[in-house]
Amino acid sequence: MFPAASLLTTLLLALSIAASPVEIRNSPITLPIARRLNTSGGTINLLQHDQSRAAALKNVGESTLSRRTGSITVTNDAVSYIAAVGVGSPATTYYLIVDTGSSNTWVGADTAYVKTSTSVDTGEAVAVDYGSGSFSGTEYTDTVTLGDGLTITAQSIGVADRSEGFTGVDGIIGIGPLDLTEGTLTKEPDTTIPTVTDNLYSQGIISETVVGVSFEPTTSESDANGELTSYTGDIAYTPLTTTYPASYYWGINESIAYGSTTILAETAGIVDTGTTLILIASICNRATEDDTTGLLRITTTQYDDLEDLNFVVGSNTYALTPNGQIWPRALNTYIGGSTDYIYLIVSSIGTPSGEGLDFINGYTFLERFYSVFDTTTSQVGFATTAYTDATTN
Numbered sequence: 177m178f179p180a181a182s183l184l185t186t187l188l189l190a191l192s193i194a195a196s197p198v199e200i201r202n203s204p205i206t207l208p209i210a211r212r213l214n215t216s217g218g219t220i221n222l223l224q225h226d227q228s229r230a231a232a233l234k235n236v237g238e239s240t241l242s243r244r245t246g247s248i249t250v251t252n253d254a255v256s257y258i259a260a261v262g263v264g265s266p267a268t269t270y271y272l273i274v275d276t277g278s279s280n281t282w283v284g285a286d287t288a289y290v291k292t293s294t295s296v297d298t299g300e301a302v303a304v305d306y307g308s309g310s311f312s313g314t315e316y317t318d319t320v321t322l323g324d325g326l327t328i329t330a331q332s333i334g335v336a337d338r339s340e341g342f343t344g345v346d347g348i349i350g351i352g353p354l355d356l357t358e359g360t361l362t363k364e365p366d367t368t369i370p371t372v373t374d375n376l377y378s379q380g381i382i383s384e385t386v387v388g389v390s391f392e393p394t395t396s397e398s399d400a401n402g403e404l405t406s407y408t409g410d411i412a413y414t415p416l417t418t419t420y421p422a423s424y425y426w427g428i429n430e431s432i433a434y435g436s437t438t439i440l441a442e443t444a445g446i447v448d449t450g451t452t453l454i455l456i457a458s459i460c461n462r463a464t465e466d467d468t469t470g471l472l473r474i475t476t477t478q479y480d481d482l483e484d485l486n487f488v489v490g491s492n493t494y495a496l497t498p499n500g501q502i503w504p505r506a507l508n509t510y511i512g513g514s515t516d517y518i519y520l521i522v523s524s525i526g527t528p529s530g531e532g533l534d535f536i537n538g539y540t541f542l543e544r545f546y547s548v549f550d551t552t553t554s555q556v557g558f559a560t561t562a563y564t565d566a567t568t569n
């Protein structure tokens with residue numbers, strides 16, 4: 177399907193139907209997500225990619241003007257996390273980036289939008305600038321099908337007639353907070369657009385506006401989708417941070433310690449499916465920066481000495497094991513690395529701390545900890561999974 181190296185992984189997005197907002201074990205929806213690395217353009221500099229996303233995310237809402245143009249980033253061509261989503265009836269399948277850092281859902285970047293009897297043109301112009309890409313077009317409502325035939329009717333979706341930076345994907349399924357849609361409708365800038373999560377709730381398909389994200393680590397290039405990675409133990413919740421700009425996203429307060437040494441005092445940052453790495457402001461370390469991948473590189477001796485990286489959220493500590501701190505060695509060449517090295521997936525956010533978005537718990541964190549995004553109670557929850565301590569990398 178994709179010209180680029182396709183890296184299927186058993187990433188699943190689960191939406192709750194349970195009576196309690198915390199119970200997501202029996203999810204009605206599993207939406208397999210594939211991680212795609214585009215190596216055709218030469219080397220992927222993962223760090224550069226993630227740092228530019230971080231910089232653009234920090235720009236949100238800086239002024240009314242940038243808020244209106246939705247100055248948030250999602251992607252470039254290097255790495256993306258995509259799900260197959262049906263639109264229309266009969267449905268056309270679009271491959272959409274699953275993004276917790278933006279909230280508009282739209283199609284048409286690559287595969288052209290196919291109108292069916294369920295397609296309704298609202299006549300509204302829509303535009304979003306993502307920093308490293310953008311789209312503009314017309315807002316439609318249409319039937320959207322997720323996972324195993326779960327159907328949302330009259331979902332508002334953008335239909336791009338122009339887009340930039342989305343080669344090889346069709347658009348985005350935005351599962352960020354509703355407010356991020358403000359300013360994206362040209363004629364009605366104060367109007368928000370109900371997200372897929374909002375409509376699943378208002379149409380009675382889920383009982384709470386809660387999204388659980390469960391990513392299973394993989395080291396194989398074409399892993400078939402496996403079973404739902406459920407969590408073990410309890411989900412512990414923390415309130416969304418009030419600190420700007422992290423407060424625009426799934427933002428939380430957290431401190432980070434390497435072993436018992438605090439490397440980031442409690443501060444605000446975000447949990448983000450669109451960032452591959454774990455980025456931390458003003459990180460100091462003894463690793464070598466690798467010119468090709470941008471990642472920090474360690475020797476096997478240094479790896480043997482690695483301690484846990486502890487994420488302290490409220491009264492809970494989530495320990496990322498040494499194995500969870502490295503890029504899967506079997507995939508080193510996919511990011512332009514060498515099989516001789518060990519690359520760390522923890523890196524610098526590129527800006528000093530104290531700027532209101534001082535860390536990003538990206539995909540490599542989400543692989544090890546089940547995450548719940550709860551709109552109803554304005555909380556983010558984490559739980560351990562069977563993969564938290566797994567030696568997969």
Ligand SMILES: *[C@@H]1O[C@H](CO)[C@@H](O)[C@H](O)[C@H]1NC(C)=O
Nearest residue numbers: 179180214216217253343344
């Ligand atoms: C891969 O990256 C190259 C160079 O950045 C770009 O030209 C190409 O369109 C990308 N392909 C896909 C499928 O994203």
Ligand SMILES: *[C@@H]1O[C@H](CO)[C@@H](O)[C@H](O)[C@H]1NC(C)=O
Nearest residue numbers: 415416417418419429443444
């Ligand atoms: C998060 O940290 C900020 C800055 O220290 C503080 O003002 C806020 O009360 C904390 N908690 C939340 C939920 O934002």
